[in-house]
Amino acid sequence: MRIAVLALQGAFIEHEQALQRLGVESFEVRQKKDWLQRKDGLILPGGESTVQMRLLRELGLLEPIRQDILNGLPVFGTCAGMILLSQGHLGTMDIRVRRNAYGRQLGSFNTIGKVAEVGDDIPMTFIRAPYIEEILSDKCRSLAEVDGNIVAARQGNQLAVAFHPELTSDDRMHRCFVDSILA
Ligand code: GLN
Numbered sequence: 669m670r671i672a673v674l675a676l677q678g679a680f681i682e683h684e685q686a687l688q689r690l691g692v693e694s695f696e697v698r699q700k701k702d703w704l705q706r707k708d709g710l711i712l713p714g715g716e717s718t719v720q721m722r723l724l725r726e727l728g729l730l731e732p733i734r735q736d737i738l739n740g741l742p743v744f745g746t747c748a749g750m751i752l753l754s755q756g757h758l759g760t761m762d763i764r765v766r767r768n769a770y771g772r773q774l775g776s777f778n779t780i781g782k783v784a785e786v787g788d789d790i791p792m793t794f795i796r797a798p799y800i801e802e803i804l805s806d807k808c809r810s811l812a813e814v815d816g817n818i819v820a821a822r823q824g825n826q827l828a829v830a831f832h833p834e835l836t837s838d839d840r841m842h843r844c845f846v847d848s849i850l851a
Contacts, residue, residue: 669849672697672707674733676723678715678748682834686842687711700728709742709849712749714795714832717767720748721757734758742825744845750828751798761823762805765798765830769817783812783820783829786844792819792831799830 671687673680675696687694694711697703710733712720724730737743737753737760745753753761768775776795782788792814800818803810812820812829819830827848833841 669693669708669846670695670706671846672703672705672710674710674712674720674749676715676727677719678713679746679832679834680711680713680715682832683711683713683746683842686834686839687846689839690842690846692846697729700732703729703732707741709744709845710737711845712743712745712752713834714747714749717748717751717757720752724752730758734760737826740825742845742849743827744842745826745828746834747795747797747830747832750800750830753826753828754800755804761821761826761828762803762808763800763821763823763828764802764804766801767798768796769799769801769830770794770797779814781812781814781819783841783844784809785811785822786840790833790840791836791838792829792833793835794819794831797830800828 671694754763754765783790808823810818
């Protein structure tokens with residue numbers, strides 16, 4: 669298995685390290701020719717969604733990535749990566765997200781929660797994180813809530829979380845993504 673990791677900006681190295689711990693090969697996508705490599709899935713890392721969207725457009729990566737996701741390429745978006753998948757961005761997931769949803773004081777925090785399909789007691793690191801304000805179709809389902817807000821969802825080949833599993837040593841979210849590709 670080979671996973672493409674979008675490496676334009678943000679916390680992409682930590683995702684590569686998580687995959688490595690699971691014995692899964694990855695490669696970085698920095699320009700259009702990288703995208704042509706064979707891949708079984710894609711990780712969209714956290715960072716700054718505005719910057720990532722601008723770079724995706726400028727590099728001509730936005731449409732090819734969007735089309736491959738729509739054609740069923742498994743994708744895992746974390747934090748800004750979740751924003752990328754939402755309506756008004758790549759728009760491949762039927763979710764509307766609120767950016768920087770926790771205000772200034774609660775911009776960053778850690779908690780532990782249950783994620784359906786994945787397990788209990790999953791450590792969740794939120795950094796100026798979004799949450800899902802609305803799920804717009806029944807193709808998409810909520811996997812986790814924190815304080816009544818949806819922080820993880822699955823829509824077929826697309827998995828999105830508002831937090832940063834790559835910044836913890838708990839690899840169960842990555843395992844879940846990899847297992848869903850093998851299934
Ligand atoms: N606040 C960032 C955004 O709006 C997301 C933060 C993150 O990915 N940790 O894109």
